[in-house]
Amino acid sequence: MTSINNLVADYLHYLVVERGLAANSVASYQNDLKKFSAFLAEQKVELTAIDKKVVLDFLEAQTKAKLANASILRLVTSLRKFFQYLVEEGKVEVDPMLLIDTPKKKVSLPEVLSPKEVEALLKTPKTGEALGLRDRAILEVMYATGLRVSELVNLKLADLHLELGIIQTIGKGQKERLVPIGDVASKWVKLYLKQSRPKLVKQKRNPYLFVNFHGNQLTRQGIWKNLKALVKQAGIEKNVTPHTLRHSFATHILENGADLRIVQELLGHADISTTQLYTHLSKKRLSAVYKQNHPRA
Missing domain, CATH: 1.10.150.130 (Tyrosine recombinase, N-terminal domain)
Structure with a gap:
């Protein structure tokens, strides 16, 4: 048998x-x-x-x-x-x-940073140093694109099309997608490529965009560790992970009027029900703003 x-x-x-x-x-x-x-x-x-x-x-x-x-x-x-x-x-x-019935999923809303907290976090890295400039570029890309951390660390130089304002990435299920990247994030990536990355890679030939102190591909653990330190320096007390920036990206563009289907495409979700989680976050924020500002709330 x-x-x-x-x-x-x-x-x-x-x-x-x-x-x-x-x-x-x-x-x-x-x-x-x-x-x-x-x-x-x-x-x-x-x-x-x-x-x-x-x-x-x-x-x-x-x-x-x-x-x-x-x-x-x-x-x-x-x-x-x-x-x-x-x-x-x-x-x-x-x-x-x-x-066997599938157990009901407990819907728990992910932690999201406010725009003010995002701004504070983005300004934390010491951009006068090679690693600080790299970290600023990483944070800008994560918040500008909503990439998963696995997608971020696997970004290659060949995936950048900054002149077109887009980057290529391979998401879950090996599905390729094109993601827009804003002017601000593009500016920091270009600065990193010009001033920081050459100092880190030295003579090495490395196809990956983001590298560590030794010029090797940056790992998911490396991103997580650096982010924890930066969050602490920024004085943010929330439990922030690399995925928090992805959640914040989705929530903020929905709050500013983006269509749910567009957000689904940007995040690379196969099922729109996954994206709909972020509408709950937006409604939660709307309710909080209402209670805070309406005289009879």
Whole structure:
């Protein structure tokens, strides 16, 4: 009998070769299915014995382990797609996930900076220094484009079309999109390319736009670490992550009248329901402004 671990390995191979999923997505499926496999081994459950009760027991165990609601939702999605694959491949006859309801998603609004806080953050890096000028260019690009941090660190020199006011990026699902970049962000990128980047890369040939002190590609962790330090220096007390600038970008352009479909395109969302989260943020701000300013609020 084929073991669950072998089937998981086959499925992950299928996701890479047949579906062409990004490494991060495949890693998420791997982590989820690894938890499920470990649970089956612990409970001594064979592949043919997996039914609705086994899956529910697994999900209950994850809930008791205080796994976040979003992680539980992802587990259900991962298992649903995995068993669909097994049925299509003839590895199992019955899909237990057909009898499992997807838990309701808890809608939590992301942290957003005010325009004043964004301005304070942008002015924090010491632009007279090579790394400070780089950090200013990074912050300007993030706020001007709403790029994900993974998209930002993978930006290459060849992706810049500053004379046209656009940059190319590869988003989730390996989908390419063109994103406008404003004049202010373009100015700081040009300054970084002229004054800072040559000092950092020295004689190295590096295709990536943003580099670290050693001239190598900047990592997501590097961006996060630098941002935390800059937020502290700016005196901002909110929990700010690289994604916060993406949220702020979307919220601010919606508040200033941008169409939801345009924002969806700019952010690279496959489903507009994801983008609609930002309308809740805008309404929340409208309500706060009303209460603050109306004499009878």
